[in-house]
Amino acid sequence: MLANKLGQQLGRPTKSVAGWMVNKFIGWHNKVLEENAVRLCAIQPDDTVLEVGYGPGLGLEAAVPLVAGSRGKLIGVDYSEYMYKVASKRMKDHISSGKVTLYHGNVVAMPLPDGSVDKVFHCNCYYFWPELRAGTSEIHRVMKPGGLMVTTLTLHRVAYLASKGVMPGENWRPEAFIEALLATGFTDVRLEDKTDKGTTFQAIFATASK
Ligand SMILES: C[S@@+](CC[C@H](N)C(=O)[O-])C[C@H]1O[C@@H](n2cnc3c(N)ncnc32)[C@H](O)[C@@H]1O
Numbered sequence: 001m002l003a004n005k006l007g008q009q010l011g012r013p014t015k016s017v018a019g020w021m022v023n024k025f026i027g028w029h030n031k032v033l034e035e036n037a038v039r040l041c042a043i044q045p046d047d048t049v050l051e052v053g054y055g056p057g058l059g060l061e062a063a064v065p066l067v068a069g070s071r072g073k074l075i076g077v078d079y080s081e082y083m084y085k086v087a088s089k090r091m092k093d094h095i096s097s098g099k100v101t102l103y104h105g106n107v108v109a110m111p112l113p114d115g116s117v118d119k120v121f122h123c124n125c126y127y128f129w130p131e132l133r134a135g136t137s138e139i140h141r142v143m144k145p146g147g148l149m150v151t152t153l154t155l156h157r158v159a160y161l162a163s164k165g166v167m168p169g170e171n172w173r174p175e176a177f178i179e180a181l182l183a184t185g186f187t188d189v190r191l192e193d194k195t196d197k198g199t200t201f202q203a204i205f206a207t208a209s210k
Pocket of ligand 1: 012030031033034052053054055056058077078079080083105106107108122123124125128129130
């Protein structure tokens with residue numbers, strides 16, 4: 001019951017006491033993962049960069065100085081209306097300047113044109129998607145050929161939460177996500193162990209091919 005409630009809040013935080021606590025928890029816990037997802041994308045100043053499931057917006061905050069070129073821009077899509085409001089507040093100056101555009105939406109149907117995004121990153125997100133292949137296929141649709149997608153996670157923590165029933169089903173397993181990537185047009189798909197600031201985590205890389 002408690003695990004189920006926590007899973008619901010992690011997957012789609014709402015404006016509530018539980019949602020507020022999840023917001024604080026992920027803000028504190030996931031900063032290293034978000035910063036590394038951004039770093040591993042090797043963002044160039046004129047890239048169009050997308051974050052799926054931006055939560056409170058820590059990854060967006062780390063990425064925005066990197067898209068400093070006149071054509072560089074940052075886009076975010078998140079399923080939670082509450083996170084949309086929290087991240088919009090955090091990024092308000094960059095939204096006003098037109099550098100950042102945030103959407104309250106679902107990874108399976110993003111309001112973005114085909115072949116328009118150079119880099120995609122997400123962090124602690126894919127396990128909550130309704131259907132993995134629908135998500136990876138939609139990400140592939142919006143990416144330019146040769147574009148890079150990176151996701152970061154701390155596998156042992158995710159496995160622990162899954163064992164307690166917090167993560168729904170088996171989609172949290174990297175093998176399931178990698179299988180979905182390969183089935184929907186990605187190549188060079190690989191999982192690597194990484195360490196930063198004393199934290200060991202996993203990064204999954206995939207290249208969009210068309
Ligand atoms: C556990 S939180 C992680 C937030 C942030 N990436 C971090 O690591 O701090 C998962 C986020 O993914 C979002 N999310 C879940 N399912 C989604 C979907 N189908 N499409 C877009 N965002 C989704 C949730 O609303 C939530 O903000």
